[in-house]
Amino acid sequence: MKKDTPYKVSLLAYVRSHLLLLLVALVVSVVLGDPSYQEQFSFVSHRLLQTTINNSNGLAGFRTCDGCFCIVENEGEMCPIDPPFTNFTSIxxxxxxxxxxxxxxxxAACNPYTNExxxxxxSQNLGGGACVVEMQEPLTDFSSCPESWSYHLRTFSGTFEEATQQRLFVTHNGSCGACSSLQDLAVYMEQGANLREASSRCGALGLIDADRAIQCFxxxxxxxxxxxxxxxxxxxxxxxxILLCAPFVLSGNSPNGDPPTCPLAPCIDCDExxxxxxxxAFAGRTRxxxxxLSDIIRPCDQVVRVEQVDPCARATLAPSMAPATTPPSSSIRWGFPVRGAICTAVLLSLH
Structure with missing residues (x-):
């Protein structure tokens, strides 16, 4: 018998434990026909699924805003039900x-903050829609990827959506820059929610010596x-x-305020x-x-949907067969997708 995946097991366990509550809420909302009950059922069922998926995707180490990995800014919208993955140890x-x-x-001698x-x-087209990776096989031997393999970065002049439709190997939205390398992507993945603290230590060294700060990074x-x-x-x-960030760093406060808006702390907002x-503009890649994700919660429409995959696996696929990189998904309202997810989970729990 085929074993259930950890995600399926956790989802079924969670839905089963709350099945009676969901069914009662559904019956009441339908029988009474009260929009307020239907809205409450929509909210509760969505949050149950969101909590389960957040846990299965390993979001426990990241801050959330009212249970969501991003900040829902538009009234009437809900948290996207498909948060980004956070475990990239295999790639x-x-x-x-x-x-x-x-x-x-x-x-290295030209500081863009002081020299326009x-x-x-x-040079890069700063208005590019996507930074694209082009894998390059070794010319002198037949080593298997990644040994002796290299890659080229190219700023795609079209839109992000056009790049994904063409099945290009998109590594991030926007133009390529100083941090667009896959080496730097690995740092963002590995550091996760700890990068702000690590970068603050390196930045502090810069107050003494620039070379030491760069070596720290x-x-x-x-x-x-x-x-x-x-x-x-x-x-x-x-x-x-400095006047905002010195006390912020010493206090160890959260980079975001309280829900439901979770505003940026004054220091983080000043840096932003x-x-x-x-x-x-110069780094190209951001998280x-x-x-x-990072330890700073961002608005949902700023967290771009990019599928980060093993470059070697990606290199073996023809462009038409490569997995698509999807644009930001809109927040899911109470409609067929959520109803379908609830109904599917309920049916699965009965088998």
């Missing part, structure tokens, strides 16, 4: 073993190009937001407005545009 070694053939970054003439080398695992723009970012934050735009 991180592959990401680190591949060689980038065209590193992208600003000149700074540019990425090689490299010690986390970042490429030299990405480590450099991270240092410039922390330097700008320290300059513009003062240092964020240039960082995003949210790569489909990854």
């Amino acid at each position: 991180i070694p592959t990401l680190r073993n591949l060689t980038l053939s065209n590193p992208i970054g600003p000149d 003439t700074c540019a990425l080398t090689p 490299e010690g986390i695992g970042f490429s030299t190009e990405c480590a450099t723009i991270w240092y410039f970012n922390t330097e700008k934050t320290a300059e513009a937001c 407005t003062q240092a964020g735009p240039i960082f995003r 949210r545009n790569s489909g990854l």
